[in-house]
Amino acid sequence: MTKTLMIQGCTSDAGKSVAVAGLCRVLARKGIKVAPFKPQNMALNSAVTAEGGEIGRAQAVQARACGLAPRTDFNPVLLKPNSDTGAQVIIHGKALNNMEAADYHDYKRRAMNAVLASHQRLVDEFDAVVVEGAGSPAEINLRENDIANMGFAEAVDCPVILIADIDRGGVFAHLVGTLALLSTSEQARVRGFIINRFRGDISLLQSGLDWLEEHTGKPVLGVLPYLQDFHLEAEDAISSQQHVQDCALNVAVPVLSRISNHTDFDALRLHPQVNLQFVGPGRPIPSSDLVILPGSKNTRRDLDFLRSNGWDKDIQRHLRYGGKLMGICGGFQMLGNVVHDPQGIEGEAGSTPGLGYLDFETTLKDKKRLQQVRGQLFNSGSTVTGYEIHAGISEGPALQSPLVKMDSRVDGAQSADGQIIGSYLHGIFDHNDARQSLLSWAGLSKGKRFDYDALIERNIDRLADCFEEQLDIEAMLSWL
Template sequence: MSAHVLMVQGCTSDAGKSTLVAALCRWLHRRGVRVAPFKPQNMALNSAVTEDGGEIGRAQAVQAQACGLAPHTEFNPVLLKPNSDTGAQVIVHGRVAANLDARGYHDYKRIAREAVLASHARLCERFDAVIVEGAGSPAEINLRANDIANMGYAEAVDCPVILIADIDRGGVFAHLVGTLALLSESERARVQGIVINRFRGDIALLEPGLEWLTRETGKPVLGVLPYLHGLHIEAEDAVPMPRETPGAQLRVVVPVLPRISNHTDFDALRAHPQVDLRFVGAGQTPPPCDLIVLPGSKSTRADLAWLRANGWADAIARHLRYGGKVLGICGGLQMLGRAVHDPHGIEGDAGSSEGLGWLELETTLASHKHLRNVTGRLAFDNAALRGYEIHCGTSEGPALSRPACTLDEGRADGAMSEDGSIIGTYVHGVFDHPDALAALLRWAGLHEAQRLDIHALREASLERLADAIEAHLDTDAVLRLLGQEAACEP
């Protein structure tokens, strides 16, 4: 087997694959190992702009941070961004390659496989260790043919696999035994150990089950990782659960659009001790708040129709009438304008949609995607900001003469209404810089905002994860699987 590649596969989605890969990456990085993350195929609407000007899943950007690296397209060569229930935009090596339905992508996998193996080979040349994240479950029978995300990849490159399962959701033994039972003989042999994730309680009560599991499967349990509360690690795709914020002084509401993208924009707000952030789904009445944020969207016109169908047009009008503030990010900016045009069917059926009409601008979608990491300042406060742009639309209109931001490359970005109650920007991550976060919270009504640095919180979370690896995982076994015993001596 490949001595310096280790793959983490999960029994289910959200079993903890992304987190375990990030934890292993930071742990190895602390030991001085040149390590890189890798996810052959990712399906997510949360993406990041890389140093080489492409686009990858945000989970791999976090894992790159764990390795002390800038995000690179090699870390996630195939990214699928769903734009309907049956279709997705296919991004290969950071660039849009096609828009395909499920059957079309199945036929496309041969080309995608070549991209995956090419990136794998280049990473193996550059790094001492590569920690690979699978996707979903390796036991999805209907997806096994031409697989490049799980065992198909592992078999092709001949790497060992760790299988992780989430005990917090229940059924952990059934998940593990059932997953192994559905693998082929060679795939089962490739699984070199089991990790149980999100355990809370007395480990002594679990030990008889662990002993049974090893006897039943023949696989060693490499560790039981505890449930770590308060981690600030970006979610790969699922919208995070709300958290209680006692004593919050500012209420922020975000509609959960059917194709919401980059909801990691709100991680700093979720973490802020003075902010009560609520995600509001279909059929739910928008509660009273100080700030409504319209998020990014992979299908702007369809999500605009969803907003209207769920009463948000009236809710926003009422909110503004009573002195509230509204911020639109990327697709949210486009929705706040007079119209969104998609003449070539970039995000769905070709056509035009009337916008919410709060900003004097119109947007036309085109096939070229703008991908940029940006820095600059908020125009209304001069506070420093940093973020990134990922969008296919170009906006034009008088509202742009009152920009929301001035970027260091000499461009203006976005718009602000004449009365200052509405801001629209193409910059994702606009809350991530501590100065921009404080300025935007003041604009929304929180006049004495505590300083919060989401990047520092993520760093602290990565350190906690690495500490958990040290304390709860058989690290000697991990090193043996990577062939790193000598290279990894502290």
């Protein structure tokens, strides 16, 4: 008997994050005190805990499914890539330093101590811990010193469920191939399979399910249907789904090479009156009412990336035609005159000219500001909530016209003509009042009330309903 159950995936985006969220809500409904856990997460979407720690965004959503506030123990190791070969390493919510992939591979032995310490604290407090793996346990090149998948499962001696995405195709090859690449002890640890995102007549799948169980000797715990119009915040991948019903406002978000916390835009993307487009490399920014520069894990490099795509000229044209411009976190820093990185916090030390739309400069420091925020928008008095995750300190005359007022300080800036605004606050669109006010500023004159918070709750409950109907929950409970 163990308090821990782990969900591992045959591939990235197989449904691990969603499976943990759904299972956590099912257990919470049954009165079980449950907590989520992800030993190691690599993602640029992160959340801030009440005590000022940083964890993966997916674990914050899973905590919500449990009825809990986010904690750093839910995700003790977070890697935030700042180049193709390096990442910022965050341990127990605080940035350690930047490491190249080879250096981190050697460091994982020490990182495992942080993982096991967090897991033990959760086991001591909760009735059940539902764990999310990372990527695939069959990545042979990453098996040594593994802390994210089977290396963790073996260390704490917990059962594992494998989940695979049938919508990708090749689901039986994914499951059988993954199992075949595991060691004997790891194969024995796998208790069963979940097949995710099935569309069509389930009877046509039955012969394959029978073969899979006979071939592996392990049960299929259930087949989850493809849920139309389903939304939970993504761990990392940008959703291409649009939800336009009665479009009254066009919003464009350039996808920077190191875009961070693109979940900032979910509340806009799902708004029935907003047509939000993510603009990929090589594409011009289309005619829009509002252009938003998103957060970035490497602001200076992404300024170069923005210019190399010609987006700086697109933004100039957008402003000439009267469009609105907004920057969030790294995108806000880009609106200033220059970004300095004298210590090489995000890469090579140096300075890069900003877009020059707001009169201030930013200097990157080695200590991040990590804080949950509540305040009011200066232009409307509307309540705004969000969180700060940034290493930059901005100074200059433009900051004398801030965007957000808090109890003891202010945030952001706005141009004298009201055409350009910026803020360090991630999640600035999540609160209904702030979102409605900002959309009104952008040109949405008759905004419909849209409750994003309620939508998230409905989708978590919808997921749990589906799990209770389609999965062998009793078998999972028996392993816990």
